[in-house]
Amino acid sequence: MFKLIKSETQYEEYLNIAESLLDLDPEPGSKEGDEIELLTLLIEKYEDEHYPIDFPDPIEAIKFRMEHQGITQKELALYIGSPSKVSEVLNKKRPLTLKMIRALNTHLNIPAEILLGKEGETIPTSFIDIDWNKFPIIEMYNKNYFPDFRDTKYKAKVLAEEIMRPLLEFTKPYLAMTSLNRQHIRSGSEADPYALLAWHAKALVKAVTNPLDTKFKTNLINEKFINDLLSLSREENGSNLAQNFLKNYGIHLIIEPKLAHTHIDGSVFWNKSENPVIIMTLRHDRLDNFWFTLLHEIGHLLLHLTHKDYDNFVDDLQYFDKLDNLEHEADKFATEALIPPHFWKNDLLTDFNTEKITSLAESIGVHTAIVAGRIRWERNDYRILSRLIGNGKVKVQFPLEFPN
Numbered sequence: 001m002f003k004l005i006k007s008e009t010q011y012e013e014y015l016n017i018a019e020s021l022l023d024l025d026p027e028p029g030s031k032e033g034d035e036i037e038l039l040t041l042l043i044e045k046y047e048d049e050h051y052p053i054d055f056p057d058p059i060e061a062i063k064f065r066m067e068h069q070g071i072t073q074k075e076l077a078l079y080i081g082s083p084s085k086v087s088e089v090l091n092k093k094r095p096l097t098l099k100m101i102r103a104l105n106t107h108l109n110i111p112a113e114i115l116l117g118k119e120g121e122t123i124p125t126s127f128i129d130i131d132w133n134k135f136p137i138i139e140m141y142n143k144n145y146f147p148d149f150r151d152t153k154y155k156a157k158v159l160a161e162e163i164m165r166p167l168l169e170f171t172k173p174y175l176a177m178t179s180l181n182r183q184h185i186r187s188g189s190e191a192d193p194y195a196l197l198a199w200h201a202k203a204l205v206k207a208v209t210n211p212l213d214t215k216f217k218t219n220l221i222n223e224k225f226i227n228d229l230l231s232l233s234r235e236e237n238g239s240n241l242a243q244n245f246l247k248n249y250g251i252h253l254i255i256e257p258k259l260a261h262t263h264i265d266g267s268v269f270w271n272k273s274e275n276p277v278i279i280m281t282l283r284h285d286r287l288d289n290f291w292f293t294l295l296h297e298i299g300h301l302l303l304h305l306t307h308k309d310y311d312n313f314v315d316d317l318q319y320f321d322k323l324d325n326l327e328h329e330a331d332k333f334a335t336e337a338l339i340p341p342h343f344w345k346n347d348l349l350t351d352f353n354t355e356k357i358t359s360l361a362e363s364i365g366v367h368t369a370i371v372a373g374r375i376r377w378e379r380n381d382y383r384i385l386s387r388l389i390g391n392g393k394v395k396v397q398f399p400l401e402f403p404n
Contacts, residue, residue, distance in 0.1 A: 002038055005046040014039055058115045059092055065108045079103035098124065098161045099132075124165060132160040134194040136259055143257065145202055164198075171201045174208060174269065174277075180300040180326065181267040192261035200267065203256035203279040212275050216250030218306045221298070225249065226337050230291070233367035239290050240397040251301075252277040253294070255401045265289070268297040270305040282398070287390025288373025291366075292334050299333030300326070338370050349378055357388060369393075 005011050018039040026032035056064075066076060073086045080086050080100050088094035096104075101115045102123055112123045137160050140146065141153040146163050149156055156163055168175070175197070229245055232238040243253040258264060258281035265283060270276040278297045282290065304326055343364050348356065352375055361368040372388035395402040 002035070002042060005042050011043070011046050011050075014043055018043065056114055058096060058110075058117060059090060061110055061114050062104065062108070063090065065110055069108070071108070079107050095155070095159060097159060098165075130168075131194075132164055135160055135164055135198055136192070136195050136261075137163075139195075139259055140198055140202075143259070145198065167198075167201050167205065171204045171208065174204045174274070175200060180297075180304065180330070181264055190261075191263050192259075195259040195262045196264065199256060199259050199262055199264070199281075200279070203254045203267075204269070204277065206254050206256070207252040207275070207277045210252075212247055212250055212252065214248055214250040214275075216275050218302070220249055221302055226295075226298075227365065230295075230338065230364075230366050230370075233287065233291055233370060234365070237397050238367065239287070239394050242294065246278070250275050254279045255282060255398045257281060257401055258283045266293045266297045268300050268305065270301060276301050276305070282394050282402070285392050285395045286373070287367055287369035287393050288376075289389075290394045291338060291370055292373060295334035295337045296330045299330035299337070303329055303333060335374070338366065339364060339374055344374075349375060352385075354388065357385070 002014070005014060018036060021032050021036045021039070024032055026036065062076075065071070066073075073083060073090070076086050077083050080089055080103070085094060089096060089100070096115065101112065104110050104115055105112050105123060113119055113121045116123070137157045138153050141149075141156045145167070146156060149163050151159075181196075229242060232241045232245060235241055243255070246253045252275055254277060256279055262281070264281055266278065266280040268276060268278045278294070278301070280290070280293055280297075339360075343360065348360070357371045357375070358368050361371045364371075367390065368388050369390040372385040376382050376385055376389070
């Protein structure tokens with residue numbers, strides 16, 4: 001009775017038996033024929049495990065195809081990018097990128113699994129309208145967007161698609177959700193859409209890989225919720241406490257430092273089958289800005305993302321004037337939630353001092369920075385009350401995101 005081959009001696013023995021049986025040229029289905037069939041399976045299994053056939057080196061495969069088809073390095077540049085890149089690739093000083101592999105597979109007909117160096121491997125399809133080289137790879141590398149990538153930042157730049165694809169594929173279902181962003185674009189500036197996409201993806205990874213135990217319920221986001229949340233603003237670590245408070249209501253609050261040229265304060269995502277995700281950059285390290293941005297995003301969540309005409313709302317987001325109106329509505333929600341209208345007196349804009357500001361904040365039950373920030377905003381004068389708005393008091397509460 002033949003058994004699984006577990007040693008080199010047994011392997012040699014079964015080879016000799018199979019060879020002697022083959023010399024008999026047995027009929028298929030006969031006892032000897034069945035024995036040869038079984039021996040062949042056992043021998044092949046052992047050989048696959050102990051003598052795997054290495055794939056040809058991808059670069060050697062390219063050189064072979066070039067020689068076989070008479071392709072020059074100059075002609076190869078049509079597929080790889082430039083004569084210098086061709087030289088670096090052929091001398092193994094530059095890795096093959098997915099873009100190169102697609103071109104070589106298409107135009108030189110080199111099998112994908114050889115170019116990728118793995119049996120059965122296929123080339124990932126391209127993301128539509130994505131120019132991988134436009135992502136701020138070096139800045140992302142420096143901010144640890146690619147914790148599993150063990151090479152240099154310059155190699156990361158070369159392999160932009162390879163290291164960005166997993167991030168975008170993982171978050172693609174979530175990036176398809178409706179989102180609203182609180183942005184202030186300086187005159188003459190323009191937000192970088194690739195940096196914004198990368199920033200959103202990184203933050204959503206944090207949310208998706210750390211699911212909440214509590215299911216979000218819109219009806220629990222009421223006046224008591226707002227009051228309890230804002231009462232935390234008076235605590236020294238109130239911003240950090242807010243993050244834990246929102247978890248208990250099924251809302252993610254993710255702090256993700258901004259990337260250059262994003263000009264964004266916050267963003268909110270929501271899907272009917274998922275927990276809402278509020279993302280904040282803390283690019284303005286002030287208590288008044290933290291609380292206003294947070295309430296602004298909560299305003300979007302309540303007024304817009306849970307709206308009964310949700311599907312129509314998604315379609316409407318393409319219209320800039322509609323989006324502008326939604327921003328005004330969220331601003332109004334945040335303004336009135338932070339300081340209810342019956343507390344606010346317009347004469348405070350011209351007759352204010354630290355005592356009056358502190359008194360009003362105490363009567364509302366919020367931090368002084370919230371009242372001072374409202375006065376600065378209403379007056380459009382950001383030179384005043386700088387000592388009352390909590391400068392430098394937020395980022396220190398999130399040391400993991402903003403290490404010293």
